[in-house]
Amino acid sequence: MNEKILNLLNGNARISSSEIAARLEKSQQEIESAISKMEDDGIIRGYKVILNEDATNDSSVRALIEVRVTPERDGGFNNVAKRICRFPEVTDVYLVSGDYDLRVEVKGESLQDVAAFVHSKLATINGVISTATMFLLKKYKEAGKIMDGEDSYERLKIVP
Amino acid sequence: MNDSKLYRKKRLATHISELPKSGIREFFDIVNNVEDVISLGVGEPDFVTPWQICEAAIYSIEKGHTGYTSNLGLYSLRKEICKYLESDYGCSYRPDNECIVTVGVSEAFDLAIRAITNPGDEIIYFEPCYVSYNAEIRMAFGVPVALETHEENEFSIDVEAVRSKITPKTKAIILNFPCNPTGGTLNSRQMQELAALAVENNLIVLTDEIYSELTYEGRLPSIASLPGMKERCIFLHGFSKAFAMTGFRIGFACGPEDIIGTMMKIHQYSMMCASTVAQEAAEEALKNGRREMEKMREEYMQRRNLMVKGLNEAGLKCLKPKGAFYAFPSIKNTGLTSNDFAKKFLEQHKVAVIPGTAFGPCGEGYVRCCYAASVENIQEALRRMALFVESLR
Numbered sequence: 001m002n003e004k005i006l007n008l009l010n011g012n013a014r015i016s017s018s019e020i021a022a023r024l025e026k027s028q029q030e031i032e033s034a035i036s037k038m039e040d041d042g043i044i045r046g047y048k049v050i051l052n053e054d055a056t057n058d059s060s061v062r063a064l065i066e067v068r069v070t071p072e073r074d075g076g077f078n079n080v081a082k083r084i085c086r087f088p089e090v091t092d093v094y095l096v097s098g099d100y101d102l103r104v105e106v107k108g109e110s111l112q113d114v115a116a117f118v119h120s121k122l123a124t125i126n127g128v129i130s131t132a133t134m135f136l137l138k139k140y141k142e143a144g145k146i147m148d149g150e151d152s153y154e155r156l157k158i159v160p
Numbered sequence: 161m162n163d164s165k166l167y168r169k170k171r172l173a174t175h176i177s178e179l180p181k182s183g184i185r186e187f188f189d190i191v192n193n194v195e196d197v198i199s200l201g202v203g204e205p206d207f208v209t210p211w212q213i214c215e216a217a218i219y220s221i222e223k224g225h226t227g228y229t230s231n232l233g234l235y236s237l238r239k240e241i242c243k244y245l246e247s248d249y250g251c252s253y254r255p256d257n258e259c260i261v262t263v264g265v266s267e268a269f270d271l272a273i274r275a276i277t278n279p280g281d282e283i284i285y286f287e288p289c290y291v292s293y294n295a296e297i298r299m300a301f302g303v304p305v306a307l308e309t310h311e312e313n314e315f316s317i318d319v320e321a322v323r324s325k326i327t328p329k330t331k332a333i334i335l336n337f338p339c340n341p342t343g344g345t346l347n348s349r350q351m352q353e354l355a356a357l358a359v360e361n362n363l364i365v366l367t368d369e370i371y372s373e374l375t376y377e378g379r380l381p382s383i384a385s386l387p388g389m390k391e392r393c394i395f396l397h398g399f400s401k402a403f404a405m406t407g408f409r410i411g412f413a414c415g416p417e418d419i420i421g422t423m424m425k426i427h428q429y430s431m432m433c434a435s436t437v438a439q440e441a442a443e444e445a446l447k448n449g450r451r452e453m454e455k456m457r458e459e460y461m462q463r464r465n466l467m468v469k470g471l472n473e474a475g476l477k478c479l480k481p482k483g484a485f486y487a488f489p490s491i492k493n494t495g496l497t498s499n500d501f502a503k504k505f506l507e508q509h510k511v512a513v514i515p516g517t518a519f520g521p522c523g524e525g526y527v528r529c530c531y532a533a534s535v536e537n538i539q540e541a542l543r544r545m546a547l548f549v550e551s552l553r
């Protein structure tokens with residue numbers, strides 16, 4: 001059941017517990033306590049809105065930063081990654097395979113803001129070998145949602 | 161120019177002129193004149209075709225695959241179809257001469273009926289049912305013999321009742337389970353008894369499996385896989401409902417070589433072949449579209465739960481259908497006929513449902529509500545349904 005609840009929340013985090021209950025043929029209370037439990041257990045970490053910033057007054061700047069790191073004998077990449085995570089400017093951090101080690105996403109108020117963060121904070125962390133910063137220019141799709149709405153297409157109202 | 165009624169009557173084929181218009185089409189004209197309707201009247205998925213299937217169609221055009229295919233359809237598609245029927249339905253057919261690709265399952269059905277019906281042959285089918293069965297049989301100069309299915313019996317069949325309708329002229333039995341509009345299904349005992357009955361009376365069985373992928377509580381092997389059925393069963397299926405491909409118009413039939421060969425003749429002379437682009441899309445659907453299809457099925461099942469709960473709470477008794485994407489609630493306790501119920505509900509609350517009588521006389525007392533609609537629309541329609549039913553008390 002948890003898996004089905006998570007699938008539904010993944011599609012729409014604002015889905016009501018009564019709708020989940022009706023879909024899965026459970027009581028609303030069962031659903032609510034299952035969700036609370038997943039929140040308490042740290043399975044669900046939070047709920048986030050998928051935003052088309054172009055349609056808002058949001059003028060903040062986002063960047064993806066490829067970070068190469070020297071792994072430590074104990075802990076590998078974890079200590080550096082955790083340090084990077086603590087900065088509020090950093091929104092996402094992943095350890096990845098390929099040419100670099102950590103993929104860090106940063107959000108700042110301006111270009112200078114992000115640049116300052118990279119050279120004064122990120123690049124100076126012990127263990128960081130190099131950084132490569134890519135500013136995001138336009139968002140086409142996030143978390144499965146396409147930003148530019150497609151033309152609506154009305155189907156027949158009655159068909160056999 | 162003689163414009164008299166008599167002249168006009170002669171000008172048109174009598175057996176076609178005499179056919180009634182589809183009950184759904186009649187309702188269609190009414191619905192089209194109302195603005196902002198929430199429609200539970202559709203019979204197609206509200207999902208867009210999964211992208212990789214559309215992409216295969218686009219790629220097919222890019223490659224210039226825009227000529228005819230063989231009359232039977234692309235061999236590679238027929239091979240995939242036969243593989244699919246073997247693995248998922250337990251039936252084995254040869255792609256060379258036991259499988260034909262058609263323009264939707266509707267064409268496959270039409271070909272099958274025309275291929276087997278001699279004038280006066282009786283064909284048994286079950287009502288309430290899809291609107292075209294009766295007309296198709298009559299267009300082929302056959303005699304439709306309708307058997308009723310009932311809510312008490314979960315809209316399934318009574319094999320003894322079938323037996324009582326068999327005469328020396330009976331040629332075939334049409335099955336459509338999961339059923340449009342009732343959602344009824346067959347259990348394995350019924351399938352076995354029916355198969356035995358068909359063998360005993362040397363009848364052909366047409367099994368319209370268009371909704372078979374939308375079976376929610378585990379699907380049984382097809383009746384076509386039972387002993388003695390291979391030589392007498394025509395397996396009809398298509399891509400429209402399972403893969404949300406209604407507009408591609410792709411279906412197929414598998415069956416004994418002589419019947420498929422005869423169907424092929426009609427198809428060859430009237431249709432040539434199904435759309436090449438759509439055939440390549442269908443092949444992609446079978447090869448790589450199954451996971452998307454399963455996701456849609458799960459979503460339909462959850463919407464079914466919502467719909468059935470809502471209808472029962474609104475005061476309309478509704479069984480939980482085991483397949484297809486229709487709920488078929490009883491409206492008997494409102495005192496209205498199906499037609500009046502649907503018309504008044506549309507006029508007063510702008511929600512379209514289909515009167516049960518569109519699917520045969522024994523659909524009186526029921527309406528069909530399709531749950532292949534957005535949850536938002538389903539919930540709003542249910543809210544209005546509760547108000548409407550309350551107002552009739």
